[in-house]
Amino acid sequence: MISIIGVLVSLLLPAVQSAREAARRAQCVNNLKQIGLALFNYENSVGAFPPGYIDYQNNPNYTPDLDTGPGWGWAAMSLPFLEQQPLYSAINFNLAIRSPSNSTAVLTSLNVFQCPSDGYNPQPCILYDSTFTNPIATVAHSNYAAVSGWEECFMNAGGNPQPFYTNNNDPNGSPITFGDPTDGITGMGVACGFGSAGIGMFYRNSNTRVASVTDGLSNTLAIGERCTAHSPTTWVGAVTGARVPAWMATTPWTSPNTPPPGPNQGNGTAYDNADFDEALCLAHGNFTHKPNSDNPLYDPDVFWSMHPGGCNFLFADGSVHFLKTSMDGRTYQYVMTRAGGEIISADSY
Known part of the structure; x- marks a missing residue:
């Protein structure tokens, strides 16, 4: 009898786990739809989508290691349209994210920015400077990053070329x-x-209007998933001075928020391959960085989820699609641009 029960449990358990993941994935889709509605309401109010993040450094050729702040990102700017007006009002957007005046607000965890499949919710992100020995900020976690294009953004977009x-x-x-x-x-x-810079929907000081999305809103990605196990992400924006490691790059795997073992010592390639502050709220994708597929490079600012086989993405028209790891790499790169002029078949994803 015990053996029969054991067989029944082994048969039922995968079905139960699959049903639970389906429910979590559906909640993730709902989160992205809410975010999409907020972005459109922002665009209707302001005339453009929110900037990827705000920085007072006006030299378009400067990489984000020279960012001066304040750093507030697309998600923070969208708060009033996500029924978060009190939180928005509590933020002093004239001051940096790291300012003590904003310390309470930036630790506020929001369900709409959390995918339930990520087991690290709602733990905050502990951010370090370039030595990875000095913590400089602790901010609320997010599972969603804005699409900057098919490359790590350079020039106005921020990031490395x-x-x-x-x-x-x-x-x-x-x-x-x-x-x-x-x-x-x-x-x-x-x-x-x-390659070209600032070709996605969001980048440093971006001001993207609907009319500039000439590829079509239904053919352009806006927001995608990134799990905590891959690299830190936050809804607050680009925290000036922070470095963003790729936790998955370590062998064995290094759990999130884990500093190196000593001063100026890397703990595997997670720290050697770290990006600058823009990677906290922006991400890119191309034919070598498809959803949930980054080995052996493990770039921090790409899209990766805990859903088996791919990631949920919000398109610029407000629709949400699950893009698979197995999708054509060229198609994935095409939908990263807002005005690339690529021809995309309706059944490509």
Whole structure:
């Protein structure tokens, strides 16, 4: 009898787990739909979507290690449209995220920014400086990052420049051209020069209007998922001076918020491959960084979820789709741009 019960349990348990994950994934979809509605209400009120994050550094060629703040991001700017007017009013947007005057507000955990499949909710993010020995801020966690394009954003977007990839870098083997060919010298199988910057919906000091999304709102990604186990993400924005490690890069895996074992010592490649503050609220994707697929690089500012096989994404038209790890890499890169002019089939994702 005991053996029979054991067999029945082993048969039922996967079904129960699958049903629970389906419910969690559905809640995640609902979160993104609420966020999408808030972004559109913001756009209707202001005339443009909120900036990826705000920085007073006006030199478009500066990378985010030179950001001066205040750093408030797209999610913080959307709070009044998420029924969070009291929290919005409690923030002094003229001061930096790290200002003591904002210390209570930035620790506020919000369910709409948390995917229930992430087991680390609602733990706050402990952020470190470039040495990873000095904690500089503790902020509320989020599972959603805004789409900056198909590369780590440079110039107005913030971030490090990514190579301009030519056709032989495409794992699908098809000739493709991304970005403006005049940005760099193309070569067979050689990455040289840099692609276009600020080509997604959100980037540093962005001011994206509906009319500028010429690829079509239904063909352009706006927001995607990122789990805590991969790298820290927060709804508050880009915390000036913070570095963003890729926890998944460590072998064995390093749990989130874990500092290196000593001063100036990396704990695997998570710290060596860290990005700057923009990665706390922005992310990118391309044919080498598809959903839930970043090995062996494990870039911090990409999209990764705890849902098996892919991530939920909010498109700029307010619809939510589950993009699979197995999807065509070119299609994934195409939907990262807002005005790239790529041709995308309706059944591509």
